[in-house]
Amino acid sequence: QVPLLESGPCRVAPSQSLPLTCIVSAAPIVSAPYYWYWVLPTPGLGLMWMCSVTYYGYAYYNPTLNSCTSITIDTSKNQFTLQLSSVALADTAVYYCARDRGGGLYYTSLYEYDIWSPGTQVTVSA
Secondary structure, eight states: OOSEEEESOSEEOTTSOEEEEEEEOSSOTTOTTOEEEEEEEETTTEEEEEEEEETTSOEEEOTTTOOOSEEEEETTTTEEEEEEOSOOGGGOEEEEEEEESSOGGGOOSGGGSSEEOOOEEEEEOO
């Protein structure tokens, strides 16, 4: 089993919403002290975190990117979901989900996280 695996559309029309789900096999999503992230490489800024949710459900949103509408946990399915609203062409990217123990707001490389997903390419096009 892949510890983290993304699920969601690979192509979205501009102005539509984009839900991406990270299916977690590595551990119960409510296990302390884990934080769960959505991250992506950005031109010029490198890898950046978009939003994060803690094992107890508290959400963080990166004000620099300001792209996440919400991030939520589904404990019954052991997964967490990112929601982007009104996507634009610039939202075309490879999206990753990742896990660590709290320092991930400052990481610049996937290798700094405990585990990460394979990555999913999402293309925004009409």
